[in-house]
Structures are given as structure tokens and as C-alpha cells.
Amino acid sequence: MEYSSKLLENAVYQMSQLPGIGKRTALRLVLHLLNQPEDQTSDLAKSLLKLKEEIKFCSNCHNISDVELCEICANPKREKDMVCVVEDIRDVMAIENTGQYLGLYHVLGGKISPMEGVGPQDLTISPLISKVRENKIKELIFALSSTMEGDTTNFYIYKQIKPYNIKTSTIARGISVGDELEYADEVTLGRSILNRIPFEGSLKAS
Amino acid sequence: MEYSSKLLENAVYQMSQLPGIGKRTALRLVLHLLNQPEDQTSDLAKSLLKLKEEIKFCSNCHNISDVELCEICANPKREKDMVCVVEDIRDVMAIENTGQYLGLYHVLGGKISPMEGVGPQDLTISPLISKVRENKIKELIFALSSTMEGDTTNFYIYKQIKPYNIKTSTIARGISVGDELEYADEVTLGRSILNRIPFEGSLKAS
Numbered sequence: 001m002e003y004s005s006k007l008l009e010n011a012v013y014q015m016s017q018l019p020g021i022g023k024r025t026a027l028r029l030v031l032h033l034l035n036q037p038e039d040q041t042s043d044l045a046k047s048l049l050k051l052k053e054e055i056k057f058c059s060n061c062h063n064i065s066d067v068e069l070c071e072i073c074a075n076p077k078r079e080k081d082m083v084c085v086v087e088d089i090r091d092v093m094a095i096e097n098t099g100q101y102l103g104l105y106h107v108l109g110g111k112i113s114p115m116e117g118v119g120p121q122d123l124t125i126s127p128l129i130s131k132v133r134e135n136k137i138k139e140l141i142f143a144l145s146s147t148m149e150g151d152t153t154n155f156y157i158y159k160q161i162k163p164y165n166i167k168t169s170t171i172a173r174g175i176s177v178g179d180e181l182e183y184a185d186e187v188t189l190g191r192s193i194l195n196r197i198p199f200e201g202s203l204k205a206s
Numbered sequence: 207m208e209y210s211s212k213l214l215e216n217a218v219y220q221m222s223q224l225p226g227i228g229k230r231t232a233l234r235l236v237l238h239l240l241n242q243p244e245d246q247t248s249d250l251a252k253s254l255l256k257l258k259e260e261i262k263f264c265s266n267c268h269n270i271s272d273v274e275l276c277e278i279c280a281n282p283k284r285e286k287d288m289v290c291v292v293e294d295i296r297d298v299m300a301i302e303n304t305g306q307y308l309g310l311y312h313v314l315g316g317k318i319s320p321m322e323g324v325g326p327q328d329l330t331i332s333p334l335i336s337k338v339r340e341n342k343i344k345e346l347i348f349a350l351s352s353t354m355e356g357d358t359t360n361f362y363i364y365k366q367i368k369p370y371n372i373k374t375s376t377i378a379r380g381i382s383v384g385d386e387l388e389y390a391d392e393v394t395l396g397r398s399i400l401n402r403i404p405f406e407g408s409l410k411a412s
Contacts, residue, residue: 003300004277004295005270011257020236022373024388029224031294033254033262034270035316041258044220045251051217052247064211064240071210089210089235096208108391110241131397 018159062107066088072096079103081138085157087111087150091143103141106131111149112156120156128139130177132161142170172197225370268330270295278310280301285309285342290361290399291334291363293317293356295351296388304396309347312337317355318362326362329333347402348376351386375402 003009008030015026033041057063065071072078072092082103092105103179108123120126131137140161144150153185158168174192176183184192209215214236221232239247263269264276271277272322278284278298288309298311314329326332346367349360350356364374378401387395 002299004264004298005222005262005272007253007257007260008270008295011253014253017246017250020231020234021236025226027296030257031296032225032255033258038258040220040223041254044223045255047213047217047220048236048247049251050241051213051236052244056211058210064214066211069293089214090233090237092210092217093208106364167345 006177019070044076053088057107061105062109062127063092063105079100081136082141083128083131084141084143085135085154086143087145095143100187103139108153110145111147112153123153129160130159135164139158139167139169139179142168146173147160246273255340263313267311268315268333269298269311283308287342288347289337289343289345290347290349291333291360292349292387293351300388300390300395301399304392304399306396306399309345313361316351317350317353329359331363334363335366338370338372340372343372345373345375347399348374348405349387349399351384353384360405374405376405377402386391409411 006042012026012057013032014058015029018026020091021029024099028057029177033044056065056067056074058065059068060073061070063070069113076187079102083106084095084101086095087108087110089107090128093106095101095105106124106128108125108128110118110123112120113116132140142154142157144153153183154170161168172192172195173188175181175188181189209218216231218232219238221227221235222229225231227235239250262271264271264279265274267276268280269276269278273280276391285308287314290307290309290313291312293314293316294302295313298313299309302308312330312334314331314334316324316329318324318326318329321373338346346363348360348363350359360376367374376396377395390398
């Protein structure tokens with residue numbers, strides 16, 4: 001595509017650097033902004049810059065937070081010795097929405113992925129190991145997505161904390177509530193049969 | 207959704223104001239920017255602000271342009287007395303890509319839409335009428351999308367220029383009614399320009 005304006009071309013190019021946004025969508029978004037009052041563009045630009053400049057992370061769980069210790073870590077009602085390992089803030093929000101978990105989190109900030117050049121040193125793994133070493137954690141729950149990268153990261157952390165002999169668990173993989181058995185994939189169905197739980201236990205959960 | 211950070215919440219809110227971007231997608235985009243080098247966010251923000259501040263429009267066709275007279279209007283090889291009426295720059299780019307059209311354009315900047323509060327005075331209709339009145343145009347080609355708003359706009363312009371008795375035409379609809387110009391394939395769009403029909407004929411047909 002040839003643009004009649006370098007300014008426009010540059011804005012479209014920058015917008016199309018976002019994931020899942022192609023050149024066409026980028027052009028649509030930029031033209032939309034052009035048709036809106038000037039406030040909207042500057043509000044968007046400023047909020048992004050401000051976030052990037054002033055972003056803070058909780059000193060304990062490394063989740064995005066405006067204060068030194070995030071609301072969850074500062075809550076006296078949460079069980080401080082139970083820690084759930086997640087990838088990013090979206091996972092924290094998803095688990096919080098269930099209202100079923102009362103422990104703390106540890107946000108890794110990603111998964112180990114040699115393909116994308118993400119190594120253990122790019123994640124918050126060493127603060128997690130420190131917490132385990134200092135005997136602050138009784139149970140560690142792995143809740144990373146079960147992809148190749150997620151499994152690799154789980155295993156890397158597991159190897160490092162094994163000497164300290166704390167309880168570890170991983171969230172149950174199985175058929176979604178309400179799903180038909182016949183449409184489930186074989187791996188998930190297989191795991192949900194192998195990891196079956198006592199019938200009485202399943203009643204309590206719901 | 208509850209966010210652990212007001213800064214994040216604000217950035218997500220601003221991002222979700224863009225068309226077709228919901229809260230979830232906005233969060234994904236903002237988190238992506240957080241994981242990228244700082245340059246990317248500031249480049250994006252700056253390019254949007256710069257575009258919004260410094261945007262210029264061609265004094266003749268009203269297309270987005272960095273200079274007073276856009277490349278198309280300034281090109282001595284284009285037929286200056288043939289003008290194609292389009293909605294915005296995307297339509298100009300789509301028609302230019304066909305390589306089938308050698309006249310000029312007139313970019314309206316939208317369509318008459320009482321629902322969205324867009325009236326004739328919000329579009330560049332009066333400069334178009336002036337061009338017709340000053341006898342600068344021999345043929346006017348209507349190439350707005352054939353929606354209710356497009357037809358209304360066509361008809362509004364047609365009524366105003368009728369006294370001047372110039373040739374009018376509308377691009378042939380090999381393209382299905384209701385589809386947007388920018389998504390049409392080049393061959394169909396190119397043919398529909400070559401096979402344009404008199405405006406009166408198009409009224410009878412619908």
C-alpha cells in the first residue's frame with residue numbers, strides 16, 4: 001500500500017507493530033483517531049507513556065501495582081504460606097475472579113522460551129527460590145499454561161526447589177464444567193481420568 | 207474486571223476506546239507494550255500525536271497529504287476534469303491500487319449520517335459544488351459505498367449539481383451491495399470503474 005502522507009504511514013506502521021494488528025486494521029484505527037476530538041489521541045498517548053514510565057511491581061509477588069505491596073499481598077486475611085505461580089497479571093485476575101483461592105501469587109512475567117529468547121534470568125524465578133529458601137512457603141501451586149514453554153518453566157523451578165522439600169501441586173487439568181465428553185481432546189480426557197478425584201471431594205468444590 | 211493498578215486500568219480503558227478493541231484485547235496490547243523496549247511505546251505515542259497535530263489535507267481533493275497539493279492532484283498526467291467522489295483515503299488507496307483510473311479524486315471525509323450526527327456541512331461537499339460551478343469538472347464519478355448513508359450522500363450531491371448539467375456516473379456494482387470498497391478485490395473494483403453507468407440509470411436500477 002502507498003500512503004499519501006509520511007505522517008500517516010508512520011502512525012500506521014507503529015500501530016501495526018502491536019500483536020494481532022495488521023496494516024489494514026492499523027489504518028482503520030488511525031483514521032478513527034483522526035476523526036475523533038484531539039483529546040482522545042492525546043489521552044491514549046499520555047496514558048501509555050505514563051504507564052510505561054511509572055509502572056511499579058509489587059515487591060513481594062511482582063504483580064503490576066501502584067503501591068510497594070499490592071492489595072493481595074497486603075491483605076491480612078490471605079494465607080501467606082501458599083503461593084500460586086502464574087505467568088502474568090491476566091492469570092491473577094482470572095483466578096481472583098473465581099473467588100476460590102485465598103493464598104498469594106508469584107508473577108513470573110513470562111515463560112522460559114528459547115525460541116523467543118526468554119531465559120530464566122528474564123523472569124522473577126530467583127526471588128521465588130529465595131522465598132522458598134527462607135522457608136516462607138509451605139505449598140507452591142503451579143498454574144502456568146500447559147504448553148511446551150509452561151512445562152519447561154514448571155520443571156526448571158521444580159528442580160531448583162526440590163532440595164527444600166516443600167509441598168508442590170499443579171492446578172487440575174480436565175474437562176471444562178458443562179463440556180461434552182465426546183468433544184474433549186484425548187490428552188485432556190486421558191489426564192482427567194488418570195487424575196480422577198474422590199466423588200465426595202467433587203461435591204464440595206461446586 | 208478489577209485491576210491492581212490505576213495506571214494500567216487507565217491505559218486499558220483508553221486503548222479499548224478504539225473501534226473493535228474490547229477490554230480483553232486492550233489488556234493484551236497494553237501488556238505487550240509493557241514487555242517491549244520503552245522506545246516502542248514512545249514511538250507509537252509520538253507518531254499518533256504528531257499525526258493528529260500536523261495532519262494536512264490537499265487543498266484540491268482534501269485527501270490526507272503532507273504537502274499543499276497532493277501527488278495525484280499535482281500529477282500533470284492525470285485528467286483534471288474527471289473527479290471521483292470517495293469517502294476517505296482508504297477508498298483513494300483502493301482505487302489507486304487498481305491502476306485503472308487516471309482522473310482526480312474528491313475526498314468527502316465521511317458520509318451524510320443523521321444517526322451519527324454527520325450533516326452535509328461536516329463534509330467537503332461545498333468545495334465540490336464550487337468546483338462544478340466553476341466549470342472545472344466534466345465528469346463526476348460517485349464511488350461511495352452503496353449503503354443507506356452512501357446513497358443519501360450521492361443523492362444530496364446529485365441534486366445540487368444537476369443544474370450545471372455535467373456528466374455523472376457511478377461505479378458499476380460488480381461488488382455486492384453493502385460491502386465496503388476497501389475490501390473489494392482489485393479486478394472487480396477496476397472493472398467497476400471502467401463500467402461506470404449514468405447516475406440516472408443507477409437510480410432506476412435500485
